[in-house]
Amino acid sequence: LAKTTQPISMDSYEGQEVNITCSHNNIATNDYITWYQQFPSQGPRFIIQGYKTKVTNEVASLFIPADRKSSTLSLPRVSLSDTAVYYCLVGDKGGNTPLVFGKGTRLSVIA
Amino acid sequence: DAGVTQSPTHLIKTRGQQVTLRCSPKSGHDTVSWYQQALGQGPQFIFQYYEEEERQRGNFPDRFSGHQFPNYSSELNVNALLLGDSALYLCASSPRLAGGNYNEQFFGPGTRLTVL
Numbered sequence: 103l104a105k106t107t108q109p110i111s112m113d114s115y116e117g118q119e120v121n122i123t124c125s126h127n128n129i130a131t132n133d134y135i136t137w138y139q140q141f142p143s144q145g146p147r148f149i150i151q152g153y154k155t156k157v158t159n160e161v162a163s164l165f166i167p168a169d170r171k172s173s174t175l176s177l178p179r180v181s182l183s184d185t186a187v188y189y190c191l192v193g194d195k196g197g198n199t200p201l202v203f204g205k206g207t208r209l210s211v212i213a
Numbered sequence: 214d215a216g217v218t219q220s221p222t223h224l225i226k227t228r229g230q231q232v233t234l235r236c237s238p239k240s241g242h243d244t245v246s247w248y249q250q251a252l253g254q255g256p257q258f259i260f261q262y263y264e265e266e267e268r269q270r271g272n273f274p275d276r277f278s279g280h281q282f283p284n285y286s287s288e289l290n291v292n293a294l295l296l297g298d299s300a301l302y303l304c305a306s307s308p309r310l311a312g313g314n315y316n317e318q319f320f321g322p323g324t325r326l327t328v329l
Contacts, residue, residue, distance in 0.1 A: 145320025
């Protein structure tokens with residue numbers, strides 16, 4: 103049973119900012135929030151991880167409110183190559199529980 | 214660094230047969246996890262190996278078994294194949310040692326298994 107809930111699909115035009123929100127109401131104190139990206143016929147790829155507030159890397163930003171019951175992955179100025187499935191997961195860094203993937207959010211970027 | 218490698222890339226079997234899939238982890242990683250991904254679904258955790266032992270297991274029957282070798286590479290074995298076992302099988306590695314981030318797993322390209 104997935105610990106997270108996210109939209110099934112989203113559409114966006116090239117050059118726009120895309121925000122994908124994930125709900126994780128039962129997140130545990132030791133859990134981190136991790137996002138993966140998956141292209142067709144490839145394995146998922148780690149994008150970003152955070153615990154609270156905001157995290158930014160060269161690919162995306164992750165916004166986490168104080169209660170940590172949700173998070174938002176922000177992709178700036180998407181291109182056609184960002185078309186993929188995005189997964190939100192929660193879990194502790196130590197691997198005491200396995201990663202649980204839901205169905206993810208299928209992002210389609212349109213020219 | 215070759216990253217995570219898996220073999221074979223594709224495989225076709227018939228019902229009742231047995232299959233072995235192989236995985237070599239990313240250099241420096243000692244933990245290997247296996248996932249099954251059916252079409253249109255997210256990856257489902259099968260089991261995890263660390264120090265040559267199965268450490269965690271998902272909701273999969275005993276027909277699914279594995280092994281980890283001293284060089285950290287791993288095998289996934291599936292016996293008595295069913296049509297429903299057709300899927301993409303993914304291997305992922307991560308560092309388990311102190312300071313490692315289990316949540317940042319590196320996935321291989323997968324093995325596409327078709328059961329006829």
